[in-house]
Amino acid sequence: VNASLVELRNLVAEIWDLNSARGLLSWDEETHMPRGGAEARAEQKATLERLAHERLRSDELARLLDALAPLERELDPDSDDASLIRVVRRDHEKARRVPTELQAELVRNGSIGYERWLQARAQNDFRVLLPHLHRSLELRRRYIDCFEAAADPYDVLVDDYEPGWTTADIDPILSRLKEALVPMVAALPDSGGAADALRGSFAVDAQQAFSLWLLERCGFDREAWSLTGTVHPFEVSISPTDIRLTTRFDEDGLGGVFACLHEFGHGLYERQVSPSLVRTPLATGASAAIHESQSRLWENLVGRGLPFWRFAYPQLQAHLPELRDVTLERFHRAINAMRPSLIRVEADELTYSLHIVLRYELEREVVSGTLALEDLEDAFAAKMRAYLGIDPPDAVHGVLQDMHWADLGFGYFASYAIGNVISLQLWEQLCSELGDLEAQFGRGEFGALREWLGARVHRYGRKYSAAEMTERAVGGPLDPEPYLAYLSRKVNELSAAA
């Protein structure tokens, strides 16, 4: 065994421990922490980030990577060891450019931002958040300045979420989605009150019990997963056998159930990473977009399909008496009803990507300096009108709805739309290989799907870039057309059924 490799593995394990501990601190911050803990939590997270970052940019790591260069050239590039050296080198080179104090300050600022965001929401006033956003923008600009002048400063942010892709790679995809979807949304027929089947008051306890049952059928088990309430649903893996899903159940809808399926998609990715990658930086997903392709696949391609509910709907009816008289077909139309709405996380599949496009465009304008933060709320509303034809009545239903902007965590939103695109490319590939999955879903069987995803995507963890992972799984580059064709078919089918 190569001694430098052993040293490298020990060093990255220590970094992994620090990062996964910080992951738990974040999970707790958004689930159980009394608000009085916020200030100390920001310090705790900043300290863990600082210690991890010091190690990642250390001369010791540089020396190890130099010593391992010959070994890396000898090894199969797909092997765990070669991948580890390659990915750690990339992380190291990025970390070298960023002062540790700035990195820690960004994390501290993120914790503070979450508190300010909660306060601004409680007061339904964007101005409460504004001073913090100015500070955040200053930090974000300092971060961007750490990297050599790229074609676009936004590239630096894209690279953090989609290693290897630049704005030039994703911009055409988002433009194409916008070009195709704006007219489709404008031409949407009146949904004829399809969503009315889901008007009612659905007991939170019953939704939770049903969701746990459903998740367990999908592959959640209590030995390695948990489900907790929060304000803004998310998933975090503390280790591949400690997967935390969070959701938010409301009495007035079933959004929390679909959030469970969404977060389950993320969780399954982390759960099925190869055990040989544990305690290395490879033990997570390839990119944010690949991750979102998994969550959107479970939420929408599986979870809004008729076969899926053929199996699950009787149980849902047993939990929610309000649905006793709603037929499966009517329920299915209701969960797929399409009409412009205010809240991104509750948007239907057709309008969803436009929520993303508008955020992506606003982020780029803020970063380039053509849009002032003071004007962000109005600009948000203007794009809502332009793309979706509706007007946010207040900040909570507009610019304050997502926590991502609480600290200007820019760069992530685009990954949701790219993830939608990839989810269809994967779906077509897996359906062509596995044949008719719908019969299996109708019986509540998801093993074949899980295995295909595990074998073709999950097990590789973070070995490959987003572009490489997409190419490997579907045999080609990013392509929005399958996703757009799927949406067209869906609009037509639902119009015909209405």
Added chain:
Amino acid sequence: VNASLVELRNLVAEIWDLNSARGLLSWDEETHMPRGGAEARAEQKATLERLAHERLRSDELARLLDALAPLERELDPDSDDASLIRVVRRDHEKARRVPTELQAELVRNGSIGYERWLQARAQNDFRVLLPHLHRSLELRRRYIDCFEAAADPYDVLVDDYEPGWTTADIDPILSRLKEALVPMVAALPDSGGAADALRGSFAVDAQQAFSLWLLERCGFDREAWSLTGTVHPFEVSISPTDIRLTTRFDEDGLGGVFACLHEFGHGLYERQVSPSLVRTPLATGASAAIHESQSRLWENLVGRGLPFWRFAYPQLQAHLPELRDVTLERFHRAINAMRPSLIRVEADELTYSLHIVLRYELEREVVSGTLALEDLEDAFAAKMRAYLGIDPPDAVHGVLQDMHWADLGFGYFASYAIGNVISLQLWEQLCSELGDLEAQFGRGEFGALREWLGARVHRYGRKYSAAEMTERAVGGPLDPEPYLAYLSRKVNELSAAA
């Protein structure tokens, strides 16, 4: 401002962040973590411990402490700064003796022990835990060997929980308790089924709702506190404004309610530490015994008194219909019923300290080598018979009942008994100064009590040793007689009332 002092404060703040993050990891481990997370959790905690310990024993800290020695001599010893230098020096000198790898291994071993203990309990088999105990004893011995030969190797463990006290200080107290209590327990009159008033099935949800109401009246507020379920109740403070109480509600009794009051006593101590001590090692309690004096004071001296329930009982009855026909007086006798029982945490006040004495004696025998771990289960049962006249029917109701021994976390148990003793010394002092508190309790008013405890004990945090803190608060050394007199009075009163 002294530059070395600024450096010291930065360094201890970093250590504090690491330790408080580790506190959250432990809290999560015993509340929300899926069991699959155990292995990674042990590594995460060991890494945080290692990094904190490296800093605590560092040459950098040694240099700072040397540089600060002249300042320390100039300052008022009671000042925050002088206390910080003094306590950090003590922690530093202890840490210098212990190799960091051993310290981290003790923490890792603690996490593993908790899992093994859960497994052994599930199988109700002490032998499941035994291999882990052998490993733990080896580590514990290596730890003891790091310190110069003390009068008794057990001194090393006592000093970790009761800084400044040795076995010679606490042994006479425990001997006196044993000498007085064994005959009192043997002579206990039949309680005449007083506890039967609490036979029944009490809905867990209702107990929880009542407990939250009760805690809020005592001083718990949701901005700075939380309450969560666990296997073995405990309290941990993540910061002075992030206090975590845990409890275990069972349908067949109200033990969970009293556990809430117990943990509240711990939490209030941490909550009322002076804000000027935040992010320093002074921002916690003086010792385990002082801490237990607070928990036992709230659980027993406040929480088992008739005046307290005059205020709280109508609410309890409103939550638990089973108690509608139980009079306040009968309820009060029931929660104070005295009879030997198997489980320490459910023991009445009279028998409680004997549960402690037997554990303390067994720990000393194991440490000195006169008792083999293989014989621990039988020795435990033999002492239960000798001191309490009852026989554990199985391991779960005997040697496996406490998590403290899952990794031979020896040295702590004695602090519970010492805490009982201190609680009465404090109680007599505060009653003599505050006069009749009972009328206030009867109205659900606890402000005067909280303030006295805050001003006389809590605000000092860890500035003083257990001996100094006791002396300052009650004007004298440890004295078991007030506690024994209190128990005698209580036995007599309850016998008379029966």
